[in-house]
Amino acid sequence: MKHLLTAAALCAAVLTAPVLAADGAASAPGKPTAQQSKMGTCNKDAADKKGDERKAFMKECLSAKKSTQQDKMKTCNKDASGKKGDERKAFMKECLSGK
Known part of the structure; x- marks a missing residue:
């Protein structure tokens, strides 16, 4: 029985080693x-x-999630309420450019 457990543990280690090695390679140092x-x-x-x-x-x-252009437009429109003409145009340009 003891030999059977040892053999099973050895097989499990041998079978999982390539999987663990692949995971290690994927998270190797470099670009996060x-x-x-x-x-x-x-x-x-x-x-x-x-x-x-x-x-x-x-x-x-x-x-x-990253903000989509549509989400940005909604937010900027909401923030621009009360502004008119050139003031609104300038605000929207600034807001949508993300600056």
Whole structure:
């Protein structure tokens, strides 16, 4: 029985080694993945938060999608309410350019 368990453990180790090696190669040093970059950015932004507030912020930050042009347009339109003519045109240009 003891030999059977040893053989099973040895087989499991041999079969999982290539999978583990492939994972290690994928996360080799160099350019960070998109998720790693996002995590770094969110971490910096959450530096002043602690506990539940930080946890909630990180969850929101990591799940946030990139803003689409349509989303940007809605936000800028909302922010431009009350502006007219050239003032509105200048505001919208600035807002949509992301500066």
